Amino acid sequence: MSSGTPLDRRPVKLLIVDDSNIVRRRIERSQQFDDLQVVGTAANGFEALELARRTDPDLVTMDLTMPQMDGIECITQLVKLKPALRILVISALADKATAVEAMERGANGFLNKPFSDRQLNEAIAELMY
Amino acid sequence: MLREEELKTFVEGTTRYFEVAAQQPATIGSPYLLEGETAMHDYTGMINVSGKREGVVYFTAPRAMLTVLLMKMQESDFSHESMRDLVGEVANTISGNARRDFGHDFVISVPSVFAGEKPQIPQPPGARSFVIPIHWRSHSAKLVVSLT
8 A cells, every 4th residue: 555545644643731631631622633643641841841752742732831841941842852843832822922932942833722623623734734 | 000991901801711712702891990809709710910010810700600611611520620720721811812912021920729718819019900890691700900
C-alpha cells in the first residue's frame, strides 16, 4: 500500500496544557478529528515538559496563565526540545502583544477563550493539515 | 481610578463568556458603585491585577448556577473541585479578555478561589469598586471590579 493513505497514516498526537480541569476536558471532548490522539494532559509548564519528553506529541494546546511555569516559558522550552512541534495557544489574554510574543517564542496559532467547538476545531485543523 | 466607561470592557467580557461558553446569554444589570462589602455567594474566583492598574476582579456565584453552567458545558463532574475550577476560570477569562482594552500592562494573576468562607478581598488605596449584576436563567451572580 502506498504511503499517505488514511489506513497507514499515524494519528497526530495531542498534548493538552491548561491549569483548568474543565478546560482540559472540554478540549478533549470537543475535538472532532478521528486522526487526533490525546496522549496527555498537563496543568502547568513543568508537567507539560515532562509529558512532552515521554509522549513525543505533534501538537500542543497551551494555556498561558498557569502556576509554577507559565505558557510563554513553556513554549520557549518546548520548542528547544522539539522544534517541529506545532503549538496552539488557547488563552484568555486578549491583547495583541501577548499573541505576538507567543508567536515569536514559537507558537503557531492563537485562540482566545472563551471559544466555541467550531472555533476550536478550525484552529486545530489549521495546525494539523 | 476605575472610570465608569471602563466598566464596558467587563460587561462585554461577561456577556461574551455566557454567550460562548454557556451558549445562552446572560442579562447584565446596571453596574453600581460598591460602598463597604458585598455579599458573597457560595464560590468566588478572584484575580489580582498589577502593573498599569492595581486591584482585584472577582466573580462570585451560587452553587446552583455553577451546576447548570457545567451542565451546559456538557460536564458531568459537579464536585466541589469543579465548582472551584469553574469560578476561577470565569474570573480568569473575563479579566484576561480585558487586556484587549487595558493592554499588555494589565497583569493578571492565576485565580484564587474561595468557597464557604468569607474571602479577604484586598482593597488598594484609591481603588473604586463596581458591582456588575449577572442574571442567567433563574440565577444571579456578580462580577466585582475594584481597580485603581
